[in-house]
Amino acid sequence: MLAVLLTIFMFSQGLSMDNCGTNFITAFPENIAYYFQNNHNYLKITTLYPDTDVSIIYMGNGFNNTTSISTAGVTWTFNFPKEVEEYQLISSNKSIIIRSNNNITVLSMTGWQGRLQSHVVQPEQNLRTVYTIPNLNYASIMAKFGLSVSSEVRYNSFRLLIINAVNATNTVSIKKLGTGDRVTQTLNPYFLYQLQINNTVIEVSGTDKIAVILTHPCFESKNCSCNMVMNQLRPVMQNGAVERFPITMSSTEVKQLFLTTSQSVEVAVGDLQAGSGTQVPSSTDILHLLNGVNNAPQLITTSIPISLRLISPGIILDLIPVSMFSGCFLVHFYSPNTGAVIVAETSSTASVKMNAAPLPSAPTWNVISGTEYSWATVWSGPTSATIWHPDSKIAVYTVELSISMYASPAIIINDEPDPKGCALTPGKFVVGEEDLNWTMSREYCKHNFDNLASIFRQNNQDKMAANIKVQEPTEGWIGLRRSLFSTEWYWSISDNTTTPLNFTYWADQQPDLPQRGLCASVSMALGNFTWKSAPCCSIKKPICFKNPTYLVLI
Incomplete structure (x- = not known):
């Protein structure tokens, strides 16, 4: 990552840590970054129990596929045509519903030839009604990266895909920055609504549960190309507590680091930041935390639980806070360039396991200054693997490094460590x-x-x-x-x-x-x-x- 932005917003206390469930809803945003190639949109669905029936329903044309999978631990890949992408800024029925009789996990992926952007589809129990929207101005971000903005006006802004997650009419309220004005949009059962935000929307709420995907169809980069980005947002937080974010990157990889917020949140930067202290960004400013290669912060603490994101061409990456470290993660290694970044307590890195064995190739662990944690990267594991720790909680990200870098948190299977492996049901x-x-x-x-x-x-x-x-x-x-x-x-x-x-x-x-x-x-x-x-x-x-x-x- 040669340059990143950090965005921050509050999320819901009491969210389920794991990503397992029986009811999911998602959609594929527009992706023009791969217009010259055969584009792929697909879901990776992993069964956790035997005798699992999975139904995939595309609301756009009523398509319904039901598959019975007799064995646990199987990953099924389901491909969609490019027509499922929603490219218009309208209300539509281009949502995709996934149902099962037993718990499964769902990963959404889009791209071509191994260059794949992915995000974990959150199960219905992790969805809520209120979401705070990161303060992202596309033109300003491009200027910070030293990049030009496309002349195509419709691609000069980030977008939101708001999906009605219930089988009932849902009224969505969109709160604008500064004026406090709200615009409402009524969505039919399982319909979605796409809009441009570009630093104008600070909150989205529904009368019932919604899913919200932050996306950009063509985030421009320096190599005369662009990368589609997407990320499913977390809901709003209700109560407060101190939060810690270990940052898994070396100072030589980071050229710029910024923090933005849609609310004033007290943020303290780790000890590697020169002149570090308490910073309170306003709701309209981008706070410049880093400009150089020698003083990248490795730890950020905040006065309340928040969601913190790295953003660059190709990446909208949720950093995993210590409070959401978990016992076991599922990683899909979908290309030779796919890896897993693992964060574990420095004193017990040797205990991290992949499936039933130690991590392959004895990876190099990098100490995260100011924390009790270290991080390492494992490249090209099995097609799919569990990464877990028998005694303490860890964090795991999936990364893909080709022409550009892509990254996302891995799938959480269980938040509690278990000495024998990746526990689906606790003792x-x-x-x-x-x-x-x-x-x-x-x-x-x-x-x-x-x-x-x-x-x-x-x-x-x-x-x-x-x-x-x-x-x-x-x-x-x-x-x-x-x-x-x-x-x-x-x-x-x-x-x-x-x-x-x-x-x-x-x-x-x-x-x-x-x-x-x-x-x-x-x-x-x-x-x-x-x-x-x-x-x-x-x-x-x-x-x-x-x-x-x-x-x-x-």
Whole structure:
């Protein structure tokens, strides 16, 4: 990236972190950057569970394709003709609906010969009614990059595609900059409306859920060509908190860095910015954060949760804030030039996995100054891959480097790390109804769930305490017991499998002497779930665990 802009706006608290769902709606904006080639518009749909039925409906002509996919972890590519692109600034029915009986993920892509711009299509549960629009003036941005503006007036502005996401009439309100004036547009079920913004629109809202795509059909670049850009916006934020954005780029790659906002938001630039401090851009200014090659900020913090974007010819990239780091991402390597940029805690970069193995080619990790994180790039992995960390949250971007650079956040599968992989459904703690001894409790759990609960780390202990609700003081068995021969504690995983004890949460004065108890129970009386030893023949409730299910790609 030789030059970038940063744009900023507030987004909705309580948004689902993952991108999995059963209901999606999207559309393809106009793309004239590839007019001299065979243009492609397609969706990559990945099944997460077996026996998944996927329906794709193009509202423009009523086309409906339903495909049954028997296997989990399969990625299906569905191609559309160029006619599906909406090039007019009108209301139309050129939206595309994706429905399924089980959770799937959807990636929208457009381009040609490996030069593909993509964005993650957000499931219906991630959509809201209010969106703040970044302050983007196309002519001003071109001037900052030292580029000329096309003589074609209709291509001298960014655009919004506003999609009615519900099967009902939806009235969209468009708030203009400065005057506070609003223009309304009534959309029929699943219809869309495209308009030019060019630093004139600051907010879009609907009477019901909408999806909003920020796009430009031909973002001009220095090599006498242009690149189409598109990005699905996040909704408005309601409550405030400090946010941190590690920036994954080296200072030698960045020539200019700017910040724009449609609202006055307090922003502090990281310690690499000369003369750094608190900056408050107005709603109409572009704040110049960087002009040079030696002082690119690597960390930006803000006084409230926001969305922060890098913008350049070919890129509208949402930076992933620390609050949205997640446990597992899905990446599609759709060309030899496709890579994944990974951000992980510096102390645990060696633990990042791709599918079931360590990252290929031992990538070089770059420390992000002022943070506990480092970043690395992995190029040309399998056709599709999960990238995950067993213990801590990470961020992953998909990048494609050909004539120009394209980038987008990868697909989030699960926001919580899991030691065994990319968890689709989390593990679940369940308290049995009957009081049983330890041996009978283990049999009960094996028959009805997976096993007695095993607590290997602090976050397992915290989840057990958070998940289990009891109506009265009681105690429950966990899968921990002593060896009859050595009296050493171990986890009983199955009849033939044990795991050594590496984490404990004993109550005071516990565990007691072996002759007073060879099995371990949990106190649920005060909600603290501390452990104590007890005779295995004592009668207590079993605390069972249902194992997670994991995504394995085919």
